Amino acid sequence: KKQQKQQRLLVIQSLKEIENEVTKVLDVLGLQPPCSYNEVLLQLKEKALMRAGLVEDDVIRLIKERAEVRRNKDFLKSDQMRAHLQAKGIALMDVGTETIWRPCVPVQQDSEIVPSEGQKVPPKPESA
Numbered sequence: 001k002k003q004q005k006q007q008r009l010l011v012i013q014s015l016k017e018i019e020n021e022v023t024k025v026l027d028v029l030g031l032q033p034p035c036s037y038n039e040v041l042l043q044l045k046e047k048a049l050m051r052a053g054l055v056e057d058d059v060i061r062l063i064k065e066r067a068e069v070r071r072n073k074d075f076l077k078s079d080q081m082r083a084h085l086q087a088k089g090i091a092l093m094d095v096g097t098e099t100i101w102r103p104c105v106p107v108q109q110d111s112e113i114v115p116s117e118g119q120k121v122p123p124k125p126e127s128a
Helices: 002-028 037-052 056-071 075-087
Strands: 090-095 098-103
Touching: 037 056, 037 090, 037 098, 056 075, 056 090, 056 098, 075 090
Parallel strands: none
Antiparallel strands: 090 098
């Protein structure tokens, strides 16, 4: 077992050395990102919030409201809340029992036409 542990440590050390060399080469070639992926995600979130005219506390509050709506099994309203945020460039992702958000491309909402009894709805135009 001691020998296996030493072999694993050697493999890890070798991988670290390869990572360092690859990082150096990418840096020389100008392909090394100037900041970490977490920093990029934070910047994208800030831009999405600014574009939506919201602050993160607003989004968190809306997520909590939506969770309550879902607990009450009002899934239509829950979907409408999600679509409203998505139209502003905020995507909600249900992960297990929690909901997280990420920036996305703003999506134009299709206004759903619900006909009254006996009313005809014109067909949607075909897209080319």
